[in-house]
Amino acid sequence: MSLDLDILTVRIPPQDNPECEFFWQSGADGKLRFKCCQDCGYFSHPPTPRCPKCLSTKVAPEAVSGKGTVLSFTVNVQQWIPGQAPYMIALVTMDEQPDLRLTALLVGVALDSAPGDVIGSRVETRFLSRDGIYYPTFVPEGSPA
Amino acid sequence: MSNNPERLSFISGIGRSASGRRLGRTAMDLTLEAALEAIEDAGLKREDIDGIATYPGGDAIASRGFGGPSGQQVQDALRLDLNYIYGSGEGAAQLGAMIEATMAIASGLAKHVLVFRTVTESTMQGMKGRNPGQGMQAASGFMEFLAPFGAISATNWFAQVAQLHMHKYGTTREQLAQIALTCRTNAGANPRAVYRDPLTMDDYLNARMISTPLCLLDCDVPVDGSTAVVISHVDYAKDAPKIPVHVNAVGSAQYGRPSWDQYEDMTSMMAQGVAKQMWSRTDLKPADVDVAELYDGFSIITLAWIEALGFCAQGEGGAFIEGGQRIARTGDLPINTHGGQLSEGRLHGFGHVYEAAAQLRGEAGERQIPDAEVIVAANGGGPIAGAMLLTRGISS
Ligand SMILES: [Zn+2]
Numbered sequence: 001m002s003l004d005l006d007i008l009t010v011r012i013p014p015q016d017n018p019e020c021e022f023f024w025q026s027g028a029d030g031k032l033r034f035k036c037c038q039d040c041g042y043f044s045h046p047p048t049p050r051c052p053k054c055l056s057t058k059v060a061p062e063a064v065s066g067k068g069t070v071l072s073f074t075v076n077v078q079q080w081i082p083g084q085a086p087y088m089i090a091l092v093t094m095d096e097q098p099d100l101r102l103t104a105l106l107v108g109v110a111l112d113s114a115p116g117d118v119i120g121s122r123v124e125t126r127f128l129s130r131d132g133i134y135y136p137t138f139v140p141e142g143s144p145a
Numbered sequence: 146m147s148n149n150p151e152r153l154s155f156i157s158g159i160g161r162s163a164s165g166r167r168l169g170r171t172a173m174d175l176t177l178e179a180a181l182e183a184i185e186d187a188g189l190k191r192e193d194i195d196g197i198a199t200y201p202g203g204d205a206i207a208s209r210g211f212g213g214p215s216g217q218q219v220q221d222a223l224r225l226d227l228n229y230i231y232g233s234g235e236g237a238a239q240l241g242a243m244i245e246a247t248m249a250i251a252s253g254l255a256k257h258v259l260v261f262r263t264v265t266e267s268t269m270q271g272m273k274g275r276n277p278g279q280g281m282q283a284a285s286g287f288m289e290f291l292a293p294f295g296a297i298s299a300t301n302w303f304a305q306v307a308q309l310h311m312h313k314y315g316t317t318r319e320q321l322a323q324i325a326l327t328c329r330t331n332a333g334a335n336p337r338a339v340y341r342d343p344l345t346m347d348d349y350l351n352a353r354m355i356s357t358p359l360c361l362l363d364c365d366v367p368v369d370g371s372t373a374v375v376i377s378h379v380d381y382a383k384d385a386p387k388i389p390v391h392v393n394a395v396g397s398a399q400y401g402r403p404s405w406d407q408y409e410d411m412t413s414m415m416a417q418g419v420a421k422q423m424w425s426r427t428d429l430k431p432a433d434v435d436v437a438e439l440y441d442g443f444s445i446i447t448l449a450w451i452e453a454l455g456f457c458a459q460g461e462g463g464a465f466i467e468g469g470q471r472i473a474r475t476g477d478l479p480i481n482t483h484g485g486q487l488s489e490g491r492l493h494g495f496g497h498v499y500e501a502a503a504q505l506r507g508e509a510g511e512r513q514i515p516d517a518e519v520i521v522a523a524n525g526g527g528p529i530a531g532a533m534l535l536t537r538g539i540s541s
Binding site: 013080091103115116119 | 305356
């Protein structure tokens with residue numbers, strides 16, 4: 001059975017921002033993309049118009065594997081929004097580059113897991129489509145499609 | 146090194162309004178109360194004030210009580226002519242406003258700068274609820290890649306720092322608890338603190354979780370209140386009525402990515418660069434510090450400052466505060482002697498500076514640390530950081 005990614009009572013959408021539109025649309029074909037420098041190959045996040053490493057303007061969205069390793073996480077318990085069930089947020093280091101990180105929801109991991117079982121664990125990316133936006137969502141690597 | 150420009154400044158006056166939960170007073174009302182007290186405390190008249198600096202500037206209603214009146218609004222309310230004005234949320238944390246004031250004085254732009262910070266978050270939350278994402282139609286700025294993923298509260302962002310610190314260094318909740326317990330004990334000796342009842346380890350461990358591993362008692366308490374200081378040129382020190390609180394060194398550095406989740410060492414924060422820069426501007430050493438007033442919006446921030454300032458090595462903060470004796474008022478490094486934001490209330494950084502000045506002057510009453518001569522005050526967490534090293538009396 002596939003994982004339910006729609007775990008937030010209220011989703012705050014990103015602002016309209018031409019710089020980042022590709023990121024929020026990227027999941028349409030099931031792939032996660034980051035800006036990547038066509039000159040030096042450096043991935044960066046959040047997106048900027050120049051490569052933050054070599055300052056090249058030749059930066060373009062490029063698909064990544066969506067796979068990574070959990071650097072840290074938290075289980076949000078407080079009901080900032082009434083009725084919201086606890087959920088897990090994770091900070092993930094993507095496989096493509098040691099300093100390419102993304103914060104997103106992590107779904108499919110028991111909320112009472114020992115921290116040592118979550119940190120360092122392998123995850124991959126799925127997408128929740130809502131109102132024309134594709135929210136990247138992490139799930140344990142190898143989770144049912 | 147003694148030529149550091151910040152040493153041309155000292156804190157001549159301190160003031161604060163009533164503070165507490167849901168006072169129902171306006172931000173301007175609180176601000177003027179604090180400002181006039183600070184000006185009088187400095188032995189000055191309002192027309193002597195020729196500069197204003199504040200954090201973050203802007204409008205209290207729009208920011209849900211996070212910001213007080215703008216500098217210009219206070220200028221107008223007091224009908225001042227100013228040689229200098231500054232207000233920004235983007236400086237060296239809340240302390241950035243004070244650091245700017247020292248530089249305005251050093252450069253000759255102003256002689257007496259009124260610096261204030263006002264919050265009415267408690268009243269605003271009473272009116273509008275506590276959901277930090279409430280009213281947010283779309284996430285922009287630094288929230289753009291946090292809020293859409295449910296990371297809507299600063300608790301979430303700092304929780305990940307705490308989680309990694311615990312995982313990597315073996316820091317325990319019992320160790321982290323000492324920040325909250327120490328603050329509460331100190332608040333017991335501070336009549337202005339919001340929470341003064343003693344707190345036990347059991348209370349801490351049984352408190353409800355907010356965002357793992359941070360529980361309710363790891364989070365500070367929103368209040369209403371205004372804090373003000375007057376920063377003056379050292380030429381005025383001989384005429385000032387109170388013991389001068391000298392600015393020995395400041396730290397305003399921003400090294401590494403200014404981000405809640407992209408900073409390289411996620412067990413720490415921008416505090417690292419600020420501390421490094423501050424120590425590079427003085428001959429004083431961490432061992433010379435008598436008291437540390439360290440920002441505690443969340444307990445983990447205080448731990449990060451202890452490490453960043455070099456009171457112990459990175460990762461050894463848990464062991465350093467274990468048992469709480471070392472950071473107690475009777476210990477080697479008393480911290481947050483007023484109870485911090487965890488127990489006195491979130492005056493948002495300026496409460497720590499007010500307390501530092503009161504301690505250096507010997508005005509801290511029941512909670513006075515004997516012979517306090519060197520105090521570090523640090524503000525901010527995550528990508529926000531600033532620090533000041535303050536001494537009792539003007540040193541050369
Ligand atoms: Zn490049």
